[in-house]
Amino acid sequence: MNADRRYEGCRALQTEASSFGAKLPAKKALHHLIAFHICYRVRNTEDETRIKEKAEFTKSKAGFQQHTTQWNNDMAHWAESVGGIEEAISRRRISKELTKCRVPTWMNDKDRACCHLHLKPFTNTRRNHHCRACGEIIC
Incomplete structure (x- = not known):
């Protein structure tokens, strides 16, 4: 990773802090700049190590087999x-078909x-x- 990209966020924060002018004291702007720089570097380092670990893991045969086993x-499960x-769904469909088939025939009132x-x-x-x-006919 080149140095320009690594400190890109710091430059953005520095220009943002300078755009505040008198509203943001220099000491506070410096603290913001340092905090952002630390967070930015930690985040990038974590991302890089995670990517490297994943690449190393999938490169090895055992890691790839474990990955495919987990996927299988x-x-x-799905x-x-x-x-x-x-x-x-099929049981419900069958039960609905059975209830449709068994429609009772009404007895004649005179019977x-x-x-x-x-x-x-x-x-x-x-x-x-x-x-x-x-x-049937009931009371």
Whole structure:
């Protein structure tokens, strides 16, 4: 990494601090400049070491195998999750199809003179109703 790029952020902060003029005291501007310089260098150093470690890790055969094994495990986990979802959807679809197929046929009102459950005759006060589950006539 060349020196110009390394101190690019410091120059930007220095020009920003000088643009404040009298609003920002020189001592405070210097502290800001030093803090930014330290943060910038630490961040760049961490990024560089992380990139180097990752490159070293994937360059070695064992590191590459470990990386691919982890990736395969992740893919297997996702496949299991998707498979479980597909199974649940198919079960729900089947149960919906079964409920659609089993529509009850309603009994004719004239076929029943009494309640199917209570065996009581229908009157003007005890009216007949069709059961939505089985289609029988009940009171």
